[in-house]
Amino acid sequence: MANKIAPLSAAMEDYLKAIYLVRGSAAAATTMVLAATLGVSAASVTNMIKKLAVLKLVRHAPYHGVELTPAGEKIALEIVRHHRLLEAFLHDALGLPWDEVHGEAHKLEHVLSDNLEDHIAEYLGDPSVDPHGDPIPTKAGVVVTSAQHTLAELAPGARAVIVRVGAQDPAHLRYLRELGLVPQARLVVLACAPFGGPVRVRVRTRQVALDEPLARQIWVNVARKK
Amino acid sequence: MANKIAPLSAAMEDYLKAIYLVRGSAAAATTMVLAATLGVSAASVTNMIKKLAVLKLVRHAPYHGVELTPAGEKIALEIVRHHRLLEAFLHDALGLPWDEVHGEAHKLEHVLSDNLEDHIAEYLGDPSVDPHGDPIPTKAGVVVTSAQHTLAELAPGARAVIVRVGAQDPAHLRYLRELGLVPQARLVVLACAPFGGPVRVRVRTRQVALDEPLARQIWVNVARKK
DNA sequence: ACCGAAATTTAGTCATGGCTAAATTATATA
């Protein structure tokens, strides 16, 4: 049934995951972007893309971008599931701070067996999001995204609950954790300077100001007025 | 302080661990034995041993055996600690059956950071043995071995408690688990045929017969007569 | 429509860690 011919190398899995994530952020998966994402040279990216194209896991339009085929996306989703389940596990079960789980999960994700994945998912009660609020794809490869807006888009007076924090940098994550700006936190927008100014919000009893690039990384659900 | 010059590859760590374990079982670490242990060709072993010798992690007497230097043993002990802590964690925290933990731990042991190791050790309350009863080296590299005898050495009437099961084969492990022959189990020797015959023991309320090679893998502490 | 800068691909190199086949060394046995 399954079309598993040969197991993919960890490097191949990394590329597929990177392509998936870049495409998911609405950007084109260009050679340069992938090189920056993966921390390798552009030539290495071209090289690997050609191998993945031979395996029918990506479609490559030379000098333009690269796209996942359905088979490639399936594998990418498995790796993303591994990664985010591991993040949830490391955070919830072992108490690792949320700025550390990404790096640890990255090293573990390629050696996680299906069997162990099942045990972890069961242990956690099949969570739907990781500690950053990123959705964990189901075993069948279904991804449920909830947030529609970022903090940067809200008008003063809006009440919202944080559902996802897109920031990656550990220093940023520690800072946001410090402020209480984590998934599930409720907040009220106090003020927003229109063109790229800082956003002022109240979270718990505290007032905090966030510069606009960071506010763009914080995804929220807006509370309906009652 | 530490003499960490370059991080070792997973392959190198595997070789050092294999040498440590082979030497620990009182056997000489020959090229053939290591090749069989690691599932690679003899030529590959010679090749890697030469690299490890350059790094001063092993001493190689060509055409004779190989021995770990103190530096090599230190690294081997770290990997063994990783491996056994992971086995304990997978078994105790995630409920993996003991015949599966070895394989899973083997894949994880090379990507376990010191930080995550600390969290796991703390979570488990710093265990001193893994699910097979093998000692977990301390962070300082101290190994405490307790058992002195195997089931095969006991005389009829002897009472003992199992402290370690040396068998590796998953089928054997499932069989022993089935019989209740696991670490901490108490047993009484009923009969032993002197030259390689089966050993008959009572464990819980059951009588079981074990062939001699398997009995040699079961390490016990003999209860003092009272 | 062209031209130069930026992006991309090609070409060639390197390290790692496997492999087989052939040569060499050690050892057991006659």
Place this chain on the structure above:
DNA sequence: TATATAATTTAGCCATGACTAAATTTCGGT
């Protein structure tokens, strides 16, 4: 003690996945 056999090492090969430098293509701006 000589020699066959087993163990080990050497030599040479291959795949993977990095890299740099050079060639090529695309594209924005005039």
